[in-house]
């Protein structure tokens with residue numbers, strides 16, 4: 521370096537230093553010149569000045585329009601804190617907001633470029649989707665973004681890969697499921713990834729898939745039921761379907777209407793109960809329960825026959841501490857129809873003191889249960905009775921049995937008082953020792 525070059529170099533430094541001391545300098549935070557966001561994002565960029573005079577600072581957009589300091593979607597506002605700065609605030613950023621923004625005062629200016637990508641959106645994708653069993657099912661995910669997203673699918677939390685069963689369409693991102701079964705029903709997640717060299721975004725969307733199927737009978741397709749004249753009988757048919765089926769009852773090829781004198785129909789999503797008043801033998805015969813949905817229909821045939829409820833059982837009662845043991849016996853023909861075999865018992869009891877059967881306690885047992893009632897009061901007089909049940913209903917009650925539960929055993933009381941005794945005698949000896 522020769523002398524003259526050295527001098528002019530120092531002169532340059534002097535000028536720079538000089539201009540530094542005299543004028544402001546501006547800088548941005550975050551410290552970068554390229555900002556990329558997705559539509560809908562909220563963010564701000566702050567322009568700081570080394571000068572104390574904030575009034576000189578202005579932000580201008582890509583068309584050199586100054587940005588006002590009111591509360592517009594894009595506006596400028598004073599930064600909080602020790603440093604003097606002006607924020608440029610973007611709310612709900614839009615594609616049209618992209619461009620160069622400049623912060624300047626009377627001496628300096630700094631700029632940044634804003635890029636805005638179209639955020640991931642799932643548009644009109646239905647939250648609940650339906651597809652019929654057996655066919656190839658399609659789960660839609662109308663996902664959009666710019667740049668285009670990469671889409672992954674999940675079923676009940678597990679990532680789905682393209683294979684024989686599943687295919688993800690490369691353009692519309694819909695998920696194709698081959699040989700759709702009811703096991704394919706459940707929670708699906710459509711997860712979209714967008715990335716550029718400046719930014720990235722991940723968003724997901726949950727979809728519930730219902731697999732629809734034609735009505736399906738739960739139980740027998742043809743059954744016999746029994747009833748006796750003078751009683752009410754419930755005929756029940758259980759048929760599941762998706763969509764929920766429409767039930768219809770038929771007798772003698774005629775539709776049975778609801779809420780007539782003789783019949784009331786109660787439907788749930790998967791069953792229908794026809795309650796019939798059996799006022800004569802004419803109510804007996806073949807009833808048909810038909811369930812249908814757009815995918816098909818099914819019929820259950822119920823042959824309603826006359827049968828008697830069981831004869832009254834015999835009853836004996838014993839006690840073991842607070843448990844009452846019931847000995848219930850029935851006599852039954854060996855060749856009786858399956859539907860008319862006794863399948864359970866109803867046991868009722870009252871306090872002997874009350875003497876009335878108006879509001880008895882009632883317990884139901886199935887054949888094979890242990891016929892016991894636990895936690896009965898000690899030293900109390902009860903009256904018990906039992907009735908047997910078969911397909912035609914409950915029969916007559918047994919003989920009434922009066923029974924007194926035993927008195928409470930005092931063994932535990934004795935043991936606790938003897939402990940107390942031992943304790944007090946120990947105390948007694950201790951006192952003596954002290955004396």
Ligand SMILES: *[C@@H]1O[C@H](CO)[C@@H](O)[C@H](O)[C@H]1NC(C)=O
Nearest residue numbers: 658659660689691692693694
């Ligand atoms: C997805 O696109 C393919 C081909 O473009 C088309 O066959 C299919 O029906 C589309 N699926 C949906 C759900 O739009």
Ligand SMILES: *[C@@H]1O[C@H](CO)[C@@H](O)[C@H](O)[C@H]1NC(C)=O
Nearest residue numbers: 752753754755786793794795
């Ligand atoms: C018959 O069905 C109706 C409606 O479901 C129910 O309230 C009633 O308790 C049933 N009767 C018998 C004897 O099961």
Ligand SMILES: *[C@@H]1O[C@H](CO)[C@@H](O)[C@H](O)[C@H]1NC(C)=O
Nearest residue numbers: 767778779780784785786787
């Ligand atoms: C039939 O009528 C009864 C009584 O009004 C009602 O509770 C029931 O829901 C009706 N059943 C159907 C299937 O409409």
Ligand SMILES: *[C@@H]1O[C@H](CO)[C@@H](O)[C@H](O)[C@H]1NC(C)=O
Nearest residue numbers: 730762763764765788789790
């Ligand atoms: C009956 O089906 C409807 C429609 O599928 C559903 O919204 C409702 O929760 C179901 N009810 C019951 C008790 O399952």
Ligand SMILES: *[C@@H]1O[C@H](CO)[C@@H](O)[C@H](O)[C@H]1NC(C)=O
Nearest residue numbers: 738758759760788789790791
């Ligand atoms: C019928 O639907 C009820 C709820 O509505 C459900 O608890 C029951 O498990 C269903 N039965 C069958 C056989 O699907």
Ligand SMILES: *[C@@H]1O[C@H](CO)[C@@H](O)[C@H](O)[C@H]1NC(C)=O
Nearest residue numbers: 828829830831832915916917
């Ligand atoms: C039930 O008792 C009544 C009246 O005592 C009697 O007429 C009827 O035959 C009895 N029923 C049976 C099944 O024993």
Ligand SMILES: *[C@@H]1O[C@H](CO)[C@@H](O)[C@H](O)[C@H]1NC(C)=O
Nearest residue numbers: 842843892893894895896897
């Ligand atoms: C009997 O009483 C005990 C204790 O109070 C209780 O844990 C138990 O469930 C009761 N058993 C019955 C059958 O009520």
